[in-house]
Amino acid sequence: SLSAGADQHSPTLGVCVGDDGQSLAKKEERINCQIKKRGHMVVATFERLSNSRSTVTLSVPDQSPMERFSKHHLNVTQLCEQSWCEIKVVYGFLKPHMKRREMRRTAVTTGASIHLARELEANPDALTVVVHTREDREALKLINLIQMVPALEAGQLVREFPVLGVLDGVFFLGVVDELYCSKSGELVLSELKTRSHNSLPHPAQAKGHSLQVGVYKLLFDSMVQGSMKRDQLLHYLKLRPHQAFGSALQSYAQKLGLLAVTFGELVDHMLVVLNFSNVQPIDKLCLEYRHQSSGVLIGNREVEFEETLLMAELRDYLAFWRGEREPHGVDIEDIEEAWKCRMCPYEESCEWRSSRLQEVMVDGSKKAK
Ligand code: SF4
Structure with missing residues (x-):
């Protein structure tokens, strides 16, 4: 069996395996971990990659900024x-x-x-x-x-x-x-x-x-x-x-x-x-x-x-x-706003911007078809 624990005040998630609760480090097992945000919760899915495959999903409240x-x-x-x-x-x-x-x-x-x-x-x-x-x-x-x-x-x-x-x-x-x-x-x-x-x-x-x-x-x-x-x-x-x-x-x-x-x-x-x-x-x-x-x-x-x-x-x-809503980035399709990104030091690595650019490209290719 696989069990997981998390401190709700910390984004760090700790995982233990087995009935004896030994840590993963001791067991040296390989594990897949996916962390996603759903509303106010952080949902972590752990998947054990050993012979006896097992999965556990854990939700913890997200911290406000x-x-x-x-x-x-x-x-x-x-x-x-x-x-x-x-x-x-x-x-x-x-x-x-x-x-x-x-x-x-x-x-x-x-x-x-x-x-x-x-x-x-x-x-x-x-x-x-x-x-x-x-x-x-x-x-x-x-x-x-x-x-x-x-x-x-x-x-x-x-x-x-x-x-x-x-x-x-x-x-x-x-x-x-x-x-x-x-x-x-x-x-x-x-x-x-x-x-x-x-x-x-x-x-x-x-x-x-x-x-x-x-x-x-x-x-x-x-x-x-x-x-x-x-x-x-x-x-x-x-x-x-x-x-x-x-x-x-x-x-x-x-x-x-x-x-x-x-x-x-x-x-x-x-x-x-x-x-x-x-x-x-x-x-x-x-x-x-x-x-x-x-x-x-x-x-x-x-x-x-x-x-x-x-x-x-x-x-x-x-x-x-207060964490009651997600942060909003620049609307890159709005000509009155998009120029802000060009002066931004995070332009190259900004995930918001790159995901919006992708959406725009997908929309554009759908329209072209
Ligand atoms: Fe905001 Fe990202 Fe644009 Fe910078 S690049 S202004 S962080 S949306």
Whole structure:
């Protein structure tokens, strides 16, 4: 007899043969194993290739991408990448060396220096603070946020404002490029995008940008409306509330007049600052496009904010992360989409693309007959 076992938290399947449960390695038997996905299940069929041929089929629940890629939270920019191609997001986790190479290339070509110059312009006295723990690193972001709230209340421009919170059961983190008060008193969120071409983006690219600023608004508004909860923040970020700051961060916090010395105390302080601030929700969402090599303005676009539509879109994206649906790749038959694959580092090895190409060829030959 053949029996099989699987750990439902791991894609690795272990197989034992015989009544004594000896492992295959000991028996040195040859075995065929086929693994297929059916809905939310991974179905493995093992076939023993010895004299007494026997087969066993085993089904285990598939892991969601959140579990599989050990994600406790998402960055807003990850949603934008997802709006481009979900298969590419998956490859980014499976082939991290290729993603790192692409990120290095895009950091050079996406005008990272324009962003940095702007940040330094808004904060010329920026200091480097040495961080020792994850709590230190996140605390530094919260300290920056606490520092920016009075500036926002006074109607001043702030840059690199951290936003965080739970949307549809998933914890998000992001950083807003720019918030300022318009002449008519509206609070405007503006996101700077640099482009290698001196032209406004294609709708497929602009879609991700609009999604990004829309999600920023949802997060920012819920923060200033007091929806953020201490326990949620600690739970999703897996941070220790009693962790004391490292010495450099402690001196930095003291210099700014902050009394908090542990991460939990800082979170409490930030929630008080947000809950008692008079900062209003964002009124207007803007995208600013600049030419990356010259820094010249290409154009500005205002983004419509339709909360119901945005939440429906967000739920669909999150259905992928929760494993409630399969990832979607580029529709290679759509001329408005197919060009994305030509700029993709995974083009050569992409199974989605090659299987769609085959389908197109089969369809084409059927029609020809
Ligand atoms: Fe997505 Fe196309 Fe890249 Fe495949 S080749 S990951 S479908 S963009």
